[in-house]
Amino acid sequence: MTKRHTCLALIAGTLSSSILLTSCMGNPPSKTGTGGASGSSPQTAVNSQAASQLETGTVNLGFVPILEAAPLVVGVEKGFFSKHGLDVKLSKQASWAAARDNVVLGSAGGGIDGGQWQLPMPQMISEGAITNGKKVPMVVLAMLMSQGNGIAAANSVKDGNLSYDLKKTSNGFFKTFSQKEGRKFRAAYTFPKANQDIWIRYWLAAGGVNPNKDVELLTVPAPETLQGMKNGTMEAFSTGDPWPSRIAKDNVGYLAATTAQIWKVHPEEYLAVRSDWVNKHPKAAVALLKGLIEAQMWLDKAENKDEAAKILSSRKWYNVPVSVLQESLKGQYRIGANGTRETNPKLGPLYWNSDRGVISYPYKSLTLWFLIESLRWKFYPGTVDSIQQAEAINNRVVRDDLWLKAAKELGLPAKDIPTSPSRGKEVFFDGTIYDPSNPQAYLSSLKIKS
Numbered sequence: 001m002t003k004r005h006t007c008l009a010l011i012a013g014t015l016s017s018s019i020l021l022t023s024c025m026g027n028p029p030s031k032t033g034t035g036g037a038s039g040s041s042p043q044t045a046v047n048s049q050a051a052s053q054l055e056t057g058t059v060n061l062g063f064v065p066i067l068e069a070a071p072l073v074v075g076v077e078k079g080f081f082s083k084h085g086l087d088v089k090l091s092k093q094a095s096w097a098a099a100r101d102n103v104v105l106g107s108a109g110g111g112i113d114g115g116q117w118q119l120p121m122p123q124m125i126s127e128g129a130i131t132n133g134k135k136v137p138m139v140v141l142a143m144l145m146s147q148g149n150g151i152a153a154a155n156s157v158k159d160g161n162l163s164y165d166l167k168k169t170s171n172g173f174f175k176t177f178s179q180k181e182g183r184k185f186r187a188a189y190t191f192p193k194a195n196q197d198i199w200i201r202y203w204l205a206a207g208g209v210n211p212n213k214d215v216e217l218l219t220v221p222a223p224e225t226l227q228g229m230k231n232g233t234m235e236a237f238s239t240g241d242p243w244p245s246r247i248a249k250d251n252v253g254y255l256a257a258t259t260a261q262i263w264k265v266h267p268e269e270y271l272a273v274r275s276d277w278v279n280k281h282p283k284a285a286v287a288l289l290k291g292l293i294e295a296q297m298w299l300d301k302a303e304n305k306d307e308a309a310k311i312l313s314s315r316k317w318y319n320v321p322v323s324v325l326q327e328s329l330k331g332q333y334r335i336g337a338n339g340t341r342e343t344n345p346k347l348g349p350l351y352w353n354s355d356r357g358v359i360s361y362p363y364k365s366l367t368l369w370f371l372i373e374s375l376r377w378k379f380y381p382g383t384v385d386s387i388q389q390a391e392a393i394n395n396r397v398v399r400d401d402l403w404l405k406a407a408k409e410l411g412l413p414a415k416d417i418p419t420s421p422s423r424g425k426e427v428f429f430d431g432t433i434y435d436p437s438n439p440q441a442y443l444s445s446l447k448i449k450s
């Protein structure tokens with residue numbers, strides 16, 4: 001058995017797999033079991049006066065080294081959390097499965113209190129749908145980032161000319177591929193039945209390709225995607241930058257589509273924390289949000305992108321070349337099989353503001369969409385079988401009151417404080433409309449579903 005196979009067997013065999021996982025992934029094993037790299041407020045001491053107002057001085061959060069985690073890392077490194085009295089301890093998670101297992105443990109059990117999540121992971125952890133029935137109630141507190149994700153394709157499928165609009169550029173390609181290769185096209189995501197799986201399914205189905213029948217879908221953790229594509233493990237994958245951009249920069253493959261091309265200012269990953277932690281420490285939860293909001297504002301400023309890239313690139317955090325991070329943070333892409341250079345910060349990662357308003361606020365209309373897509377693909381039978389169930393779960397798990405309190409305490413201008421939990425109608429590149437007040441109309445309009 002190779003080391004990798006041993007590791008995969010261990011992952012499959014244990015819920016508390018994080019310690020094993022971190023050593024499998026080449027990171028030093030951690031005594032706490034929450035991951036390899038970790039850190040807290042190195043530049044500024046915690047503001048003791050602010051800390052004295054809080055119920056606790058610390059929170060343990062997990063992160064995955066993709067652009068979505070940047071507000072958490074910057075919040076620690078630039079002292080935004082410590083300014084509000086909170087020592088945020090971040091620990092790198094080797095995979096999304098490890099993050100899930102660690103939040104089930106909780107920090108009392110050597111795990112984490114919460115952190116960065118693909119959706120609907122916090123909702124499904126709350127319902128016990130992805131934790132062997134163990135319900136660990138969680139609260140979604142804020143959106144971390146919009147856009148900044150992509151679908152990368154291998155050089156071996158350059159002839160497919162894969163783009164965001166497959167009907168236009170690649171009609172019939174997937175069927176031809178199966179006939180020629182004697183197997184299906186393989187597309188990877190980083191965790192099943194959440195964001196990256198949902199993006200790749202939306203992209204394929206909009207192009208007339210049935211993700212259940214015409215391709216093979218598999219799971220590969222984000223930091224393993226580069227090597228996986230080099231090895232020919234898959235022809236395409238969907239994940240957060242800098243990984244899709246790095247594929248293009250290293251000439252291992254090309255960026256077929258950015259998620260911004262599929263849906264402008266789409267919801268991406270979220271900050272969510274265990275309910276027991278939030279209920280016990282409501283003031284600390286607001287302090288956490290205040291630090292996060294300030295980190296998101298800082299990250300969105302053009303003049304801070306180079307410094308952000310330098311912080312994230314370090315071995316302690318992402319261990320990725322600074323130039324790759326500079327480009328992806330600034331929305332500088334090489335798009336398509338011919339690598340056309342495009343620079344448009346509006347299509348890059350957005351942390352604070354956008355043409356559709358504030359990113360950070362957890363719009364319930366947006367978090368609901370992931371549950372509606374879960375219905376579309378029948379991801380969670382027995383848990384999400386109807387729109388009413390999806391809405392009830394969404395209302396239980398997503399809380400915007402703490403975000404609004406944090407925004408007011410920070411003195412944000414009224415234009416940056418949403419007055420409705422709905423962002424209104426959303427339009428996709430293929431003309432599909434998602435009206436959160438009528439999810440059934442959206443579901444009915446989709447031709448390919450489970």
Ligand code: CA
Pocket residue numbers: 068118149195196239240268269
């Ligand atoms: Ca993502």
